[in-house]
Ligand code: KG4
């Protein structure tokens with residue numbers, strides 16, 4: 001089965017074609033980051049309008065990349081939530097219109113399920129069951145994954161998501177937008193031992209997270225330095241980035257180890273934008289070795305938002321017979337553990 005995947009939940013238009021036998025046939029991404037950067041964050045109305053401009057040219061590109069025509073598609077999957085309502089509506093409306101015109105199945109996909117399954121796009125894939133750490137701009141969750149659509153929440157952030165904390169701290173440091181990956185680059189040159197950042201909620205039992213304390217620590221540190229020394233020097237900025245990143249990574253690693261012990265599972269999957277962080281990958285690999293457990297993740301471009309993960313998730317569900325009725329689905333808020341295994345043909 002050949003599925004067109006459409007991702008438009010936030011500020012990236014991601015389009016891809018996945019085939020059940022051959023794998024990923026084409027993948028294109030247009031990032032609106034430059035457009036939103038002058039506002040320091042995503043402007044929802046601008047995001048929707050830009051998806052409208054970019055979506056059809058990108059669909060034409062993936063068809064041409066894979067030497068296919070619309071009539072060669074067997075189904076269309078689009079992100080139906082969670083995300084920005086206008087942005088979701090663009091993807092949903094295009095997917096439904098093309099699907100209706102071609103008479104092929106259309107399916108709305110949960111964005112975080114897409115992330116969670118993205119490591120399946122790689123050669124070495126995890127096998128069910130596993131523990132997944134989902135770390136993006138909007139979510140930080142530990143999930144027990146028994147199979148496609150069988151997700152139970154083990155723990156989550158009580159305040160900011162890990163990616164959100166990266167972005168907000170980057171903004172305080174006046175780094176360019178989007179801040180997370182830029183902060184991570186600065187961190188590589190910094191000394192993470194210089195400032196003693198907290199590791200919130202690691203000294204009590206449980207699998208929930210909190211990142212607002214680390215963020216507030218950064219705020220106070222930056223304000224104090226500016227008061228005492230005027231502008232932040234390069235070295236101090238890099239040291240704050242490194243200290244912040246190390247604290248977030250340590251907190252995530254401690255909870256992942258706990259989740260592995262708690263579930264007695266030996267496979268951990270990390271997914272979502274923050275899973276692109278090389279320090280997180282490295283520290284998790286080291287920590288899990290001692291537990292005879294393995295960590296799986298997608299290549300960096302499939303950790304952040306993309307169409308390939310939506311095409312893959314859609315293909316798996318459609319192969320199991322799931323189809324949506326003719327309607328555009330858009331759910332700005334949609335808990336992952338409300339998903340069900342594929343619903344067979346009805
Ligand atoms: O999954 P994603 O592309 O979009 C959402 O679904 O939110 O994740 C974006 C988040 C942003 O907060 C971004 O700063 C963060 O992932 N991110 C990173 C890195 N690359 C992206 N955070 C830390 N280190 C990175 N290398």
Ligand code: ZN
Nearest residue numbers: 136273304305
């Ligand atoms: Zn995402």
